[in-house]
Every structure is written in C-alpha cells, then in structure tokens.
Amino acid sequence: MGQQQQHHAAEEPPATFYAPRVRVYPQAVKGKVRRLRWGVLWLLLGLYYLAPWLRWDRGPGRPDQAFLADMEHGRLFFLGLEIWPQEVYYVTGLLVLAAIGLFAVTCLAGRLWCGFACPQTVWTDLFMWVERRIEGDRNARMRRDRKPRWSWDDRLRKATKHVAWVLIALATGGAWVMYFTDAPTLLRDLARGEASSTTLFFIGLFTATTYLLAGWAREQVCTYMCPWPRFQAAMLDEQSLVVSYRAWRGEPRGKPRDAAAGDCVDCAACVHVCPTGVDIRDGQQLGCISCGLCIDACDAVMQRLDRPQGLIAFDTLGNLARAEAATAGMPRGAACRGAGLAVRQAPNPFRPRLLLYAAALLVVGGAMLGGLLLREPVALDMLRDRAPLFVRLSHGGIRNAYTLKIRDRRHEAAQLAIAADGLPPGTQLSVSDAETDAAGRPLVATRADDVATLRLLVTAPAPLPAASTPVVIRLLDPRSGAEVARAENVFLGPQP
C-alpha cells in the first residue's frame, strides 16, 4: 500500500486537502426576472423590518405588538392569536405546513424558495446591490481585486462597502430581537444604552451572522452548508419548471455568423451574472439556486443578435427531452426552434404527488384551524402521584393524590368547583386549605392568564371494585354547575 501511494505521489501532483475559493463576481443584469426579484426582495425585506412595528390592540395591560414571541412571559402573539408554550404543536403544525408547501412549490417550479425567498438569497442579493453601488460592476471589482496595491480610492470604496454591510447587518440583527420584546420599548432602551446584555448578545450574534453569511460566505452557504440542495432533487419530476438551457437549439456553440452553429454564441453572459458562479449550460446542478438571472442575461444577448429569446428559460425536463428528440439531426435555425417548441407540453397541475401535497396541506391546515376554533379558555392537566400509588387510611379507605394544573387563558381569575366521576358514593375530594361548597366539592381559584398548580386528594371508601378504577375529574362553574374542563385518569387501590 505504501509503495502504491508513493508510486502515485510521484505520478500526480501532490494532493491538497483544501480548496481555495473561486471568487464569484456577479454582473448586474436587467430583465423581467430581475424586476420580479427586486419586487420580491423589497417586499420580503419590508415585511421583515416593519412587521415588529405593527400594533394590535389586545386590551389594557396586554402587549400591543402584532407579532411577538414573548419569551419572558412564555406567550406567542400572532395578530389575534395567543399561543401558550403547552400549545407548541401549533408552531409544529406551521412548520409542517411550511415543509409541505416547500415540497409542493419545488415540485411545481423547482427551487423557487432558494432563488427568490430564502433569507440567504435575499440578503446576499441586497449586499451585492450595495457592493455594485460602491465598488462598481463585475469588471471594475475584478480589476480592483487583481491590483497588487490599492489606491486610496480603492481603500475608501472597500471600507465604505463594509461599513454599509455592517449597518445593514446591524439593522437586521436589531429587527430580529424586536420580534421577541416590545419593539418601541427596545429601541428606547437601546438609544438610552439600557438594553440587557442578552439583547445585545443576540443583536451582535445576528449582526455578525448576517454580515458574514451575506457579505463573505454567500454562495458557499448554498453549496457547502445548506442541506436543501442535497435532497431537493427528490422533489422534482420531469414536469417541474426549472431554469433550463435549451441545448437542443443552443448546441453546438459557435460564432454568430457560423451557419452550422446553434443559438448559443458562448458569450458566457449567463455565467457572469450567476450569483453562485455556475454554468447553467452544464445542466441541472447543486449550485443552481434557480434565481433565473441567466435567463435575463441570455435574453438580452439573443435580442441583440435578433434571435428569439428563451434559449435559457423556465422549462421542464420532459420538454427538454422531447425537444431534443424532435430536433435530433436537424440543422440549427428557425426550423429547429419551431420543431423544439412544437413538442412542448404544459405541466399537468394534477399530478399525483401534487394532489398528495395538497391533501396533506388541507389535512394539517384543517386540523390546526379546527384545533384553534375549538380551543377552550380553561384547560386541566392532571398527573397522578406515583409514590405512593395509593395510601391506605386507618379507617380502611383508600386515598390517591393528583397534581392538577389549571390553565386559565382568561384575564380574570375565576373560582371553580372540583368534582370526580366514577368512584363509589362517599368519595371525598380535598384540596389543602381550600373551602368547599354545599355539596362538599372543593372550591379553587384559577390564576388569570396563568397556570394554577394544586394537589387534589381523593379518598374513596373501601372496598373498591377493582385495583384500577377510571376516574374523571371535572372543573365546574360553581354557580351554574356547567363543566368548564375535564381530565381523565385512574384511581388505584389494592387488588380486591
């Protein structure tokens, strides 16, 4: 083995275990995809920065921020909704919906998320825009970076760019924290230098990650760090719209005047505008985030050459294969283009997998909506003492102890009576230091917008019919006797 290794080492250049980064200098581009991307970008950034400032009146003494994850008090406010930590399954449901939605969108139109909506893409795009405004376009930047020595102008531009990046990153980190505390209060505290060290830490953390990921790491996040490109291919089928180079009309590449060559003149405009530095003409690949900028770049070239646009376009793999087959052996030119486009088929929006995604979205969304609509203001959780399983009393009775947690999401404390169903007559309920009503039921107070914890002792007369008796503990309105909440459990005793 050692010999073999030496043998190869002598033959081949020494192996390196790291890859120097190939810097990407994306070029500015104009066109319909770019316009759409600007629209999406400003919309998403606007949402992100402004949403914490949206107000929502919830009554006196309640937070009036429309979107607020109140860590301190353990509440999630989402417009008119209020989610308790116990109901984290709504958040889970939201994530499930997001995942299925992502699968469905990917199946329909490829990596739309990556290309248009992913925060990494949006902020990188923003940072690149700032970079172009300050440092100039692709060629100017490449020239500057190749210089052995920077002039003062170069240094000023570099410094200005980084200051601008850090400021944007700071605004980003600051806005993130505002989703977790009251935004106006936080801004006032920051201005006065009174913000907590936790707040400052998280602002610093998100400032640093924004600056590093959007300014420096950029496409490396997509190609090295992100798991999604690794398995998104499984979500695609031959009817998904993906950014495609129509090789059937483009190849073989050649000079514009070469009659035998296809439409691609090998100008590399598509490569130069690519934010991840890939060549779309190599086909579907991990590095392609489906941003569609190469479409704009190629369309502009085709327009100058007076050729039909769409050499690179959102198209399906099925169409590519059909066009390839239809144009095989044809001379390139108008007839070939016509033949390739003629065999196109519109993607079927009722593919089984899309129907399944839609069904899953409906089921999960329906379950969440139903759960929200049927939510009760008071909920009871009950835990039976396990040590001891039961206590035998001197008169022969059996006692079980339960810990009750009464969640009351109303904003005024209420008094409730506790009743138990399923145990023989003569069963007594008691809660330490609680009064009882005329029927001997303990009266307990809930805690407004909070959880009250209490221990309930249930004493049943012996003998019990079984070692384990199902029991239902009910919380009742003491005046009307109406049931407010209930919990099921068992009452344990000795083997009869």
Add this chain to the structure above:
Amino acid sequence: MSTTHKPGAHGAQKDGDNTTGHEWDGIRELNTPLPTWWLYVFYATIAFALVWVLLYPAFPGTGWNGLLGRTARTDIAEQLAADRAQNEPVLARLRGMTPAAIIADPELRDFALAGGRVAFGNNCAGCHGAGGQGAPGFPSLADDEWLWGGKLADIQHSIEHGIRAPDDENTRMNQMPRFLADGMLTQAQVNDVAEHVLSLSGRAGNAVAAGRGAAVFAENCAACHGEQGQGNQEMGAPALNDAIWLYGGDKAAVVRSVSFSRAGVMPAWATRLDPATIRMLVVYLHALGGTQE
C-alpha cells in the same frame, strides 16, 4: 455533480479526475476538499481549546484552578453561596415561625414546599420512601395514623429529636416488652393475644382463642395500647384496631411483634438540619395529606 466542489466554475475537475493519490486494489480515493476558511476555523478551535484549558481547566483531582483562578468547581461553590445568601432572609423568617403560621402564608408555603420536597428527598426518602409512603418498619407519612401524634407541632418534635435516638434526651422513647423472649407470656398466650389483636380490626380467625386472648390483652397490653386497642400517641403506642400495620398485619407478624417487640430508630435531626429546613419538612409532610391539623 455534488462531487465537484465549485460547481460549474471554469476548469472545474470532472468526477474522478481529482484524487488524493491513495489507491487500494485499484480503488482510488476522490479528493473532496474542504474550503480553506473552514479548515482554518477548525485549527482555530483547537488553538482555542489549548488556551481555554489553561484558563479554565477541568483536570480531575489536581486542585489547580487555572491561570484565572476559576474552575467549574469554584463556580458552583460561588453559585451555591449566592443561592444561600439569596434565600437567607426567607430562611431567617421561617426559623422564627411555627409550621402552621408558614402554611397560612401562601408565599412562604410555596417556598417551604419546594425546599421541603428537596430536603425530604435528601434526608428522609431513603427510609420513608420518595412520596412518604413508608415501608415495613418505616411508617408511612402520607396516611392518617401517627405513632407520636399527627399535629404539626408533634411532627416537628419527632423530626427534631428523633425516635429512640440515643444521643437526644428529648427523643421519643418507649420500650415494648419482649413478651415471649423474656418469658412473660407462654407461646399459647402469645397465640391467643395475637388472635385477639386481629379481632380488634374485625379479622378474627379463631373466636375461641381470641376470647382467651382478651384477658391476656387486658392484663398486658391495654395499659399502652388501650382497652379497645385504640393506641396512645402520648406513649407512641400504635392503634391496633385499624387497617394500618407498621410491621405487617398478618398473624405471623403480630405474633413476632408480641414475642420479640419492635423498636425502630430515627435520628434526631435538630443537630443535622437547619431549623428552617425542619419547618419546611413539616410543611411538606402537611402537603402529603396525612397530618391531623
């Protein structure tokens, strides 16, 4: 395509071309290199660890506290001291109060319950069980029978001075005779009195023997355990007419108790625990539901 790490970059190596030079049985190892920055971050973490281990060491048993004089041990000692200092004002209040007064104050009661739960787990649960359920020979603290009184003050006294604790003169002390071992009763009498004891809780197997045992009981046992076997908390004599049996309620266990006596021991906790802790324990026992107050 994922094996070419700069996707589509000009001059990117195609699959299989870029190998490390290792070859085993004709299988060559593809070079999938790391990004440079990633590699240096990895080296930086190693360098960081070397500095960190000098500043904040975690070597076991050396007693060396690092260049900054801090380790996880000193940190936890500081935190414990800080916790104690923080709780001290409340603990000082508890020391001057009766358990009943603590229970009447909801805030102090919650504090005492939390502290009592921990203290019970640390000191009491070994014998009395995690939930105070007891075990043969170790009384249940969750039921409603108390050998030495179930009022809060009685329980506090029992904890402070223990049961038959040899080093405490105020300890709960009694001594049941070893009726058979010391020849005070014959085997037959012991058998009869055991039958009578069982009959006190309605479980007589042999009515004739129980009838004979009644006389033996009145003469030897009733002074402490009461005419009806109702027990006497003043003397720590357990009730014999109920469903609770510290050493088991079958006839063999009763015969053994009469013959050889029983004498469980609990240490006096006044010398081991903070008075505040003892009060918190009483509050915790109250919450178990068996106290008679």
